[in-house]
Amino acid sequence: MAVTDEAILKIKEMIISGELGPGEKLPPEKELSERLGLSRSSMREAVKALEVIRVLDVRRGDGTYVTSLEPRLLLEAMSFVVDLHDDDSILELFQVRRILEPAAAGLAVNKMTPEIVQGLREQIESVNDETDVEGLVAHDLRFHSAIVDAAGNSYLSTLIESLSSHTVRARIWRGLTQEHSVSRTLLEHRAIVDALERGDGELAQALTTVHISGVEQWLRQAAEASRGN
Structure with a gap:
């Protein structure tokens, strides 16, 4: 699995487990990359990918947030990552x-x-x-x-x-x-x-x-x- 895909799936797990909820702000990039054991560049690419599919909302000068969707809709938005692979x-x-x-x-x-x-x-x-x-x-x-x-x-x-x-x-x-x-x-x-x-x-x-x-x-x-x- 590509490193970026791995980062995306790890963020997805945080959302599924409730560690990150809709509308919540992600930890700073450095902290999140260390917590997930990934490089900051891989984390940055993962965030960019999740922004494209409307799972994350990057607010310049403020931070990155999980979009304020219902959990069911949020997971549906992310499901295509797995669909593409399977x-x-x-x-x-x-x-x-x-x-x-x-x-x-x-x-x-x-x-x-x-x-x-x-x-x-x-x-x-x-x-x-x-x-x-x-x-x-x-x-x-x-x-x-x-x-x-x-x-x-x-x-x-x-x-x-x-x-x-x-x-x-x-x-x-x-x-x-x-x-x-x-x-x-x-x-x-x-x-x-x-x-x-x-x-x-x-x-x-x-x-x-x-x-x-x-x-x-x-x-x-x-x-x-x-x-x-």
């Missing part, structure tokens, strides 16, 4: 994406225009190391959607859009728990656009397959690690 249906969705999206890239290569290529490059350039994980995933969704739309098959576009909408949480979680997620994603996106611009359909398909497989492989490893604990 639910094989998420892996199956990525397997289908890995089949369909490269095919869409192969269709799109014959319909690339300078305007479409420029639009894809502008999307990539709008993201940088300061972009948060939600912003990165939003870019990822727009980028893939633009390529699928360029393929010109409305049925394929609708099908892939439906699949992608069910993989957002997994993509956010990978961005939160895996190092260099922004730079890796942008590097892979640039390579795909380069292949599309050159008209190299086979390479565009291969690069898209590798790109999607990266998330699938991370998710598979996370699931195996979780089940081993």
Whole structure:
């Protein structure tokens, strides 16, 4: 299990046990990291992740609080961490994406225009190391959607859009728990656009397959690690 995941689950245990209640303030970062036996950097990443899924409320200059939700709702909000690790249906969705999206890239290569290529490059350039994980995933969704739309098959576009909408949480979680997620994603996106611009359909398909497989492989490893604990 990733260190960040471990920190998240330990904070969850504090909430379940009643040690931390809805609306209560977390101990200072140093104290909490020492109590849980984790590094401050891991604790910081865990807090950031829990803020994204609305379990924690970080108030600048004040501290970090458990959100004021009913305990049942609070635990439901956190349950997706476990779901991502244990639910094989998420892996199956990525397997289908890995089949369909490269095919869409192969269709799109014959319909690339300078305007479409420029639009894809502008999307990539709008993201940088300061972009948060939600912003990165939003870019990822727009980028893939633009390529699928360029393929010109409305049925394929609708099908892939439906699949992608069910993989957002997994993509956010990978961005939160895996190092260099922004730079890796942008590097892979640039390579795909380069292949599309050159008209190299086979390479565009291969690069898209590798790109999607990266998330699938991370998710598979996370699931195996979780089940081993």
